[in-house]
Amino acid sequence: MNLDSYIAEKINLINDKLDKYLPDESEVPELIHQSMRYSVFAGGKRLRPILVIASSEAVGFNAEKVMPTACALELIHTYSLVHDDLPAMDDDDYRRGKLTNHKVYGEATAILTGDALLTKAFELIAFNATLGINEKNIIKVLGEISSAAGSxxxxxxxxxxxxSENKSIGFDTLKYIHTHKTGDLFKASVRAGAILANASDKQLAALTEYAEQLGLAFQITDDILDVEGDAQVIGKAVGSDQKNQKSTYPSLFGIDQSKEMAYNSVSKAINALDIFGSEADRLRKIANYLTKRKV
Known part of the structure; x- marks a missing residue:
């Protein structure tokens, strides 16, 4: 199965599970459940839950058994986007090609929607224990995801x-921002799938290195897309980093060097998987995809 088919299959599976796990729009209070579903099902690549699945498969595990945690990572990611888009943060009108949550439901409901999605995520991780996962592994995953999402x-x-907005910052600060704002959740996703699948210490170390390099490559390409991307394809306005006077990889290093840095990170991510055979091919293909993505 090629990567496009694999991703399409997993997105369908993830969406089916999310539909099952989230309260129905008719459940009281209807407003918050409608708002939660609006943002969760507004689209998206589902990359973080796919990484949970693919890393568990690389260790030889059944993907169905990690689905609650995979979906939890998507809820955490979506909550962060709902809050990011608020006027007090990035003040964006569109996300994934649709009006941002606060534009549809108002700022107060958008804040509560983010709160509800984050809280639901930890309920799902705990629920994973009902699928025969070692409870010690569940506890470890809960701790790691909490840390990755927190202060x-x-x-x-x-x-x-x-x-750092409206300031000139150095590379160390930029690296801190990207490592924590984006990279930590990528690492938590990959490690969660591996931990739930009883990965060995050697396997977990390799997957951790992969995830760290993948998260860096993703953020660099995200910065590049904010300069070169097509708003119709991306589903949100481009140039927001410049509007908010944020330092990015292109602003510090230029487009060409930023692309080279992204390529080098992808190469390091793939090299980290040398201890695995074909069972990690999906992870390798996901890394390669980052150098070519348009959204």
Whole structure:
């Protein structure tokens, strides 16, 4: 199966599970459940849950058994986007080609929607214990994802990102922002799938290196797309980094060097998987995809 077919199959599976796990729009209070579903099903690549699945498969595990945690990572990611788009943050009108949550439901509901999605995510991770997963592994995953999403992970990266607006920052600060704002959740996704699948220490170390390089490559290409991307294809306005006067890889290194840095990170990610055979081919193809993505 080629990568496009694999991703399409997994997206369908993830969406089916998300539909099952999320409260129906008719459940009281209807407004919050409608809002949650609006943002979750607005589209998206489902890359983080796919990484949970693919890393578990690389260790020889059944993907169905990690689906609650895979879906949890998508809920955490979606919550972060809902809050990112708020007027107090990036103040964006469109996300994934649709009006942002606060434009449809108002700022107060958007804030509560993010809160509800984040809280639901941890319920799903705990629910994973009902599928025969070792409870010690569930506890470890809960701890790692909590850290990756919190003040020393994604939230911390967002804080430094906001503090750095309208300022000239150095590479160390930019690296901190990207490592935590984006990279930590990528690493948590890959490690979660591996941990739930009982990966060995050697396998987990290799997958961790892969994830760290993958997260860096993703953020560099995201910065590039904000300069060169097509808003119709991406589904949101381009040039927002420049509008908010944010330092990015292209602003510090230029487009050509940024592309080279992304390519080097992808190469390192793929090399990290040398201990695996064909069972990790999906992870290799996902890394290669990052150098060519348009969205």
């Amino acid at each position: 020393q992970g994604m939230v911390g990266g967002q804080v430094v990102d906001m503090q």
